[in-house]
Amino acid sequence: METVLSVQNLTKNFGRLCAVNQLSFEVKAGQVFGMLGPNGSGKTTTLGMLMGVTNPSAGTFSWFGHAPSHLIRKKIGAVLEHPIFYPYLSGQKNLELNASIKGTDPANIARVLELVELTARKDDKYKTYSLGMKQRLAIASALVNDPQVLILDEPTNGLDPMGIAEIRHIIKRIAADGKTIILASHLLDEVQKVCTHFAVLRKGQLVHIGPVDEVGKGEEIVEVSAYHDDLGVLLQKFEGTKTVKKEGVNYSVHMNEGFHSQDLNRFLFSHNIVVSYLATQKKSLEKQFLEILSENKK
């Protein structure tokens, strides 16, 4: 797969504070790449350097194998932090300005406005827009040049659940077109729902990188309950059991590697116990994220 972005030892110091520390990673074509990290972990600073608004203190990066330049930025669509537009211009006029800077055909504007469902409000001044409309206009402006890569920084910040769902829907639609997307967020749920790969930043350092699919692989946790007094004792006897915990009416069984919920079910049935409740707990990204962060706290 073609490498879209390659970052080597990227570093940014603000005085004594090291906001981004020796960051290296690669993004391949077609990935939806999530950048996770608590607030202040260096996500926006990193994206700012990649988009030429923040000067790196050290390190290099390349887009599509080329050294960064303003000409390459014209092929990327990016929204960093929050939407930025001229408040006194209408949505349409703002996009005309974006298109003009990017050197792209203004005929695209109607299409992207339609995509983010702003056509009806395009002639109203930007300052009259609601937050959700502003975010959507920002996505429209990032898409106006039909970019190869889309960078979104907290695109659902401050939105209501409906707005979040709308933006997520738009991102998925764009990803389905085969575009590469880099998405910075501290909303783990969001990243798990739309991303294919993710990286975790902590205090400017990369502490984890990998595919989202791998989250939840490995040991399983199975919740089980049955109308049987000896269930707890029996569960201890199962060879696939690592630990058993009683949580309310259910038992939570931490399984050994290689054992799954069906093995447990079969074992119990062979001992004449029919379960009334059986659920496999997938390890969520949130859980993994917190684990990664606590592992790296030392």
Added chain:
Amino acid sequence: MLHLLSIDLKKLTNYRTFWIVCGLYFLTLGFTTASGMEFLKWLASKGADFGATININRIPLYHFPDVWQNLIYISGFFKLILAFMVVISITNEFTYRTIRQNIIDGMSRAEFLISKVLTNVMLSALSCAMVFLIALVTGMIYTPELELAYMFADVGFLGAYFLEVFTFLSYTLMLGLLIQRSGLTIVVLSLSAMIEAIIKANIDDTLPWLIQFFPMEAISNLVTMPFPKYVFQEVQDYVSIASVAIATGWLLFFNYISYLKLQKSDL
């Protein structure tokens, strides 16, 4: 180049404040420069109250070729209003953070600066055109005998005027880029000449030759005050090469500092 100018104009021409400030500028510039005769008449009537007779027809304020230096000198005072527009234009980019988005969208920092400098060129040229028209029309009205040779004799002052306005707007752009806040920039800009005057007064005895090199002094030296000649004093009725050289030096310096500042800062 034209593409960059059109980008900056797109930002300005849809901005109501721009039209109001520009409208006020050209209106006051036009009225003030065109109403010199009315001022002389008023002066004469006041003088008559004290028994002094001033023959205003003996003062060729609007006669070719005097009209050029006279009107251009007066017009120089109004460049401050034009500069306010430049302050608003550049500091808005910081308040709205749109400079950041412009770079993200694929402008280089140099291109951003060029788009602003080109607007300064355009504003200076428009101001020149305006002064040229007023001087031409008033000159044709008031000059008793029109002779082509005299008509455009001193039109060269217009070139100096262009340099004066353009250098001042470059200074303004630099201040705006360095300070980034409109209010503070306008205060510093308005006080510049005064601060410089205080420094000049203090070195007047020790280093008088240095004074001509001060930026505000250099800008105002391009077109000197012509009026004392009507009371038979000697005035500089030409544009000195030295003043053009010094002002050009400042022009390049201001825009270079703007360039350095833009290259170095995190937006």
